[in-house]
Amino acid sequence: MKLVFAGTPEVAVPALDALIASGRHEVAAVVTRPDAPAGRGRRLVASPVAERAEESGIEVLKPLKPRDPEFLERLREIAPDCCPVVAYGALLPKAALDIPAHGWVNLHFSLLPAWRGAAPVQHAIMAGDEITGASTFLIEEGLDSGPVYGTVTEEVRPADTSGDLLTRLAFAGAGLLAATMDGIEDGTLKAVPQPSEGITVAPKITVEDAQVHWPAPALRVDRVVRGCTPAPGAWTVFRGERLKLIQVTPVPERTDLAPGQLAVGKNSVHVGTGSYAVQLLWVQAQGKKPMRAADWARGVRITEGETLGG
DSSP: OOOEEEEEEEGGHHHHHHHHHHSSSSSEEEEEEOEEETTTTEEEOOOHHHHHHHHOOOOEOOOTTTTTTHHHHHHHHHOOOOOEEOOSSOOOOOOHHHHTOEEEEESSSSSSSTTTTHHHHHHHHHTTSSEEEEEEOOOOOOSSSSOEEEEEEEOOOOTHHHHHHHHHHHHHHHHHHHHHHHHHHHHOOOOOOSSSOOOOBOOOOOOOTTTTTSSOOOOHHHHHHHHTTTOOOOEETTTTTTEEEEEEEEEOOOOOBBTTTTEEESSSOOOOOOOEEEEEEEEEEETTTOOOOOHHHHTTTOOOOOOOOO
16 A cells, blocks of 8 residues: 555654564555654654655655645545555644545554543553553544554553653554555455443543642552653652652551651661552753662651652
8 A cells, every 4th residue: 555654753763663674564654743853952853653664765745734725635636545644743623634545543552442632641650550551443533443453462560650661562563554564455354343341541640640649549659650761751849849769669567657758877768658658769950860769868868757759
């Protein structure tokens, strides 16, 4: 088939690579978000998908909005058979959805209908899911509600951050998306409507969502930290300033600390929660680089009775 691939961040690159490498389909063009300011100089930088497409000599389309008439006209000229999508980042209008004969097929990082929305991997970790996965489905005008072509499952490991899990799903999902394109082309794959039960939603995680609440149980604290790493980054307050929490680990045997209460050992920093303590392993103070929590504690000279969380 002739394909137009839509995607923007690094997590979409493995799927683009898989489609290019398959040799079975032609990736005629790529649709991605416009260049965005990045770095200290805030200079405009192309998306990871745009960079990979340009390296491969593939035409890159960067509409401000996918309903722009110029973009829709170019898409009609290309006349794709199907448009595979991975984390494109913009809502597709019906005028665009109607152009390819086989529609737009999205690779979504959950087992639909669970975790429809922008942050499925973060929510799966924060909810304590033991199994998650990826799904390919036909995009319709509802939120991730279209019929499903295929799925692949992935175990959520006890120490997984959302970054760890998303990386594994990006590669597993790339194979799934390529296989879905093959099945659509040869007519062996039919999309199946999603069940009406088991629907959960996964809205974007905000900075406010990423604040750790110490009266919560230790397992909840650990899940919030892992689910919000690397972005937007879990945080708490220490001496009136934000402290980013990069890695913690529950310590079930320590139950003597009140929620938020700090206890500093020679090479350890423990914090009380609503159940038992967690140990801080890596933190990042405002304006500083990430560091081991024990080194941070020595530098700030924590006194007895000090707490996190304000």
